[in-house]
Amino acid sequence: TDGNKLRQFPSPSFAGLSSLWRIYKNLQYKHYLAIHEAHKILGTHVRIAPNHLSISDPQALQDIYGHGANFLKDAWYDGGAGEYRHMADARVKAEHQAKRKLLAHVFAPKTIANLEPVISATVARLLAQIEKAADSTSSINMRRYLNYFTIDVFSSILYGNSLGCLQRGNDMVDAETKDGKVYTIPFIKSLHDAVHINTVLGMEAPLLPLTKRLFSFHSHKKAGADYDNIIYHNTVRRLQAANTDCASTSDVFSKLLTNNKGEPLGLCLGELLAEGSVMMNAGTDTTAAALTNTIYLLYKHPYVLTKLRQELDEATDNTTIPSYDSLSHLPYLRACVEESLRLRPPSSMGLPRVVPPGGRTIAGKFIEEGTTVSVPTYTLLRDPVAFENPDEYNPDRWINGDKEMMARAHFPFSTGPRACIGRNISYFEQLVVIAAVVKGWDFEFVEGGFELETIERFNSNPGEMVMWVRRREGA
Numbered sequence: 307t308d309g310n311k312l313r314q315f316p317s318p319s320f321a322g323l324s325s326l327w328r329i330y331k332n333l334q335y336k337h338y339l340a341i342h343e344a345h346k347i348l349g350t351h352v353r354i355a356p357n358h359l360s361i362s363d364p365q366a367l368q369d370i371y372g373h374g375a376n377f378l379k380d381a382w383y384d385g386g387a388g389e390y391r392h393m394a395d396a397r398v399k400a401e402h403q404a405k406r407k408l409l410a411h412v413f414a415p416k417t418i419a420n421l422e423p424v425i426s427a428t429v430a431r432l433l434a435q436i437e438k439a440a441d442s443t444s445s446i447n448m449r450r451y452l453n454y455f456t457i458d459v460f461s462s463i464l465y466g467n468s469l470g471c472l473q474r475g476n477d478m479v480d481a482e483t484k485d486g487k488v489y490t491i492p493f494i495k496s497l498h499d500a501v502h503i504n505t506v507l508g509m510e511a512p513l514l515p516l517t518k519r520l521f522s523f524h525s526h527k528k529a530g531a532d533y534d535n536i537i538y539h540n541t542v543r544r545l546q547a548a549n550t551d552c553a554s555t556s557d558v559f560s561k562l563l564t565n566n567k568g569e570p571l572g573l574c575l576g577e578l579l580a581e582g583s584v585m586m587n588a589g590t591d592t593t594a595a596a597l598t599n600t601i602y603l604l605y606k607h608p609y610v611l612t613k614l615r616q617e618l619d620e621a622t623d624n625t626t627i628p629s630y631d632s633l634s635h636l637p638y639l640r641a642c643v644e645e646s647l648r649l650r651p652p653s654s655m656g657l658p659r660v661v662p663p664g665g666r667t668i669a670g671k672f673i674e675e676g677t678t679v680s681v682p683t684y685t686l687l688r689d690p691v692a693f694e695n696p697d698e699y700n701p702d703r704w705i706n707g708d709k710e711m712m713a714r715a716h717f718p719f720s721t722g723p724r725a726c727i728g729r730n731i732s733y734f735e736q737l738v739v740i741a742a743v744v745k746g747w748d749f750e751f752v753e754g755g756f757e758l759e760t761i762e763r764f765n766s767n768p769g770e771m772v773m774w775v776r777r778r779e780g781a
């Protein structure tokens with residue numbers, strides 16, 4: 307094809323010849339690391355597939371993702387797209403804007419204060435399970451329980467009905483086929499398997515019409531159907547509730563049914579399913595990773611933990627679940643969370659965009675139209691110029707460091723018109739959970755010298771994290 311235009315740029319191994327290099331790295335769950343190593347050796351502009359340039363430079367963030375840049379999402383997003391597009395995989399600008407406008411106000415900082423009761427009640431259920439583990443001196447897999455937490459929170463926010471994972475202590479939830487057969491299936495594995503195969507197949511997007519059919523019998527595609535059936539079940543139930551008038555009018559789903567004047571929006575079932583699907587995905591998996599990573603880093607760094615506890619003990623009273631208001635202005639708590647998002651970004655993979663007609667200069671180099679470009683999130687978040695000793699977990703850098711310089715390279719939620727719509731909710735969840743857990747509980751990794759694994763499918767999912775827990779002395 308026209309891949310020759312990228313010949314001037316260096317590439318690792320055979321990446322310039324075939325996307326099989328990326329696909330292979332992704333199948334090993336370590337795509338982000340392979341790209342990171344490549345940038346270390348080859349510099350800022352690296353060709354990671356025949357028509358894909360990865361650019362690790364703060365300027366490239368604005369050039370590619372910034373407001374006004376007008377780079378559209380790449381065909382990679384077709385890999386996971388169903389019959390109807392949702393907010394995250396809509397590639398046409400006008401279509402995306404219409405979807406985003408529908409929900410933007412729901413996720414604004416002002417409105418999310420309304421979510422406090424749901425979030426607090428779910429934190430209480432999380433703490434009850436931690437307490438149970440402490441009392442019975444059994445270990446607890448915090449990675450799983452933090453994921454149950456985000457699933458319960460988001461199903462409550464979206465459907466007005468918690469999927470109840472925390473109370474059951476598992477993620478077995480109801481799914482439903484289009485002909486009404488209800489069955490039970492694990493939420494997390496269904497989502498992870500589906501995301502992984504879609505990520506891989508999207509990396510050779512021109513072949514999607516073929517590979518989507520070829521792999522339709524693959525177990526991971528079946529998992530995708532299970533995940534869709536979970537969404538279908540909850541959507542149908544929620545619609546039934548709407549018809550009998552006993553539904554909540556404050557959940558996010560209600561905002562997809564009517565506008566603020568109560569007039570129907572007329573979305574069809576396929577569109578309701580698509581938006582529910584992306585929210586139960588993006589709204590649960592990333593925040594679960596962020597929470598797990600932060601708990602891991604805090605209990606790995608006793609000095610940081612002690613300092614955070616000092617701040618929390620001074621600023622909050624002895625209620626078990628601190629209010630968001632009492633936490634939102636605490637600089638060190640926020641720094642601990644920010645530094646975790648930097649060091650172990652839940653979304654590490656460069657997000658692919660297409661260079662618009664006419665070509666563009668990106669971070670000082672002219673790139674021809676039609677080229678796929680991305681900024682490697684993991685790599686830029688470890689930029690040694692922006693972040694001194696970038697491999698260190700050092701929350702203090704967010705207090706004493708060069709904030710302006712760091713802000714130019716810090717983008718765990720992406721940036722510009724396609725940046726994360728859920729970041730305020732996510733910070734809300736993270737601050738309250740981290741504060742409540744750290745205040746009350748001492749943890750110890752069951753395995754000596756434990757290192758938390760990163761398993762990158764699309765998101766960077768943390769591996770299992772099994773811990774002993776005791777009530778904190780004096781708490």
Ligand code: HEM
Nearest residue numbers: 393394588589592593596652653657719720726727728732
């Ligand atoms: C720590 C937690 C989170 C991280 C690190 C994160 C990260 C991201 C990133 C990097 C993007 C850009 C994706 C792309 O360009 O393809 C994104 C988009 C998105 N996120 Fe999040 N996210 C988080 C939490 C959430 C939550 C709680 C929600 C719940 C609603 C959410 C919903 C979305 C949606 C709908 C988009 C697509 C936005 C658009 O294209 O307009 N995310 N997120």
